[in-house]
Amino acid sequence: MSSSSPKQAVFDHFAQVAKALGHGHRLAILEHLAQGERSVDALARLAGLTMANTSQHLKRLRAAGLVISRKEGKHLYCRLSDDTVVDLLSTLRVVAEHHVAEVEKVVASYFRARDSMEPVSQRDLVE
Numbered sequence: 647m648s649s650s651s652p653k654q655a656v657f658d659h660f661a662q663v664a665k666a667l668g669h670g671h672r673l674a675i676l677e678h679l680a681q682g683e684r685s686v687d688a689l690a691r692l693a694g695l696t697m698a699n700t701s702q703h704l705k706r707l708r709a710a711g712l713v714i715s716r717k718e719g720k721h722l723y724c725r726l727s728d729d730t731v732v733d734l735l736s737t738l739r740v741v742a743e744h745h746v747a748e749v750e751k752v753v754a755s756y757f758r759a760r761d762s763m764e765p766v767s768q769r770d771l772v773e
Contacts, residue, residue: 662710686704
């Protein structure tokens, strides 16, 4: 990151965070981590990715300071660096819903489809 001024250096760091957010798989990983700490293999399963792909995405997220990790035995566990990451995701969602028409259409159709689902009783579900 070359910078000719402190202000430009700050913008370059902002861009690093924005680039980390610039992939749907990384956003999905962040959403899963917003629910709590997870192992890399659990994240891979939840996101439908390979371990190698998940690890590469996590590397970008850690470099941007959005995710931190800890090692326990053979497993690597990741979590969001703090609650501001959840705030960032929430703000991103709101901005996208207001400014990208396709987001509004997808969200509306998703919730309409869920609303049209017929409720199932617990007994029927067990059967």
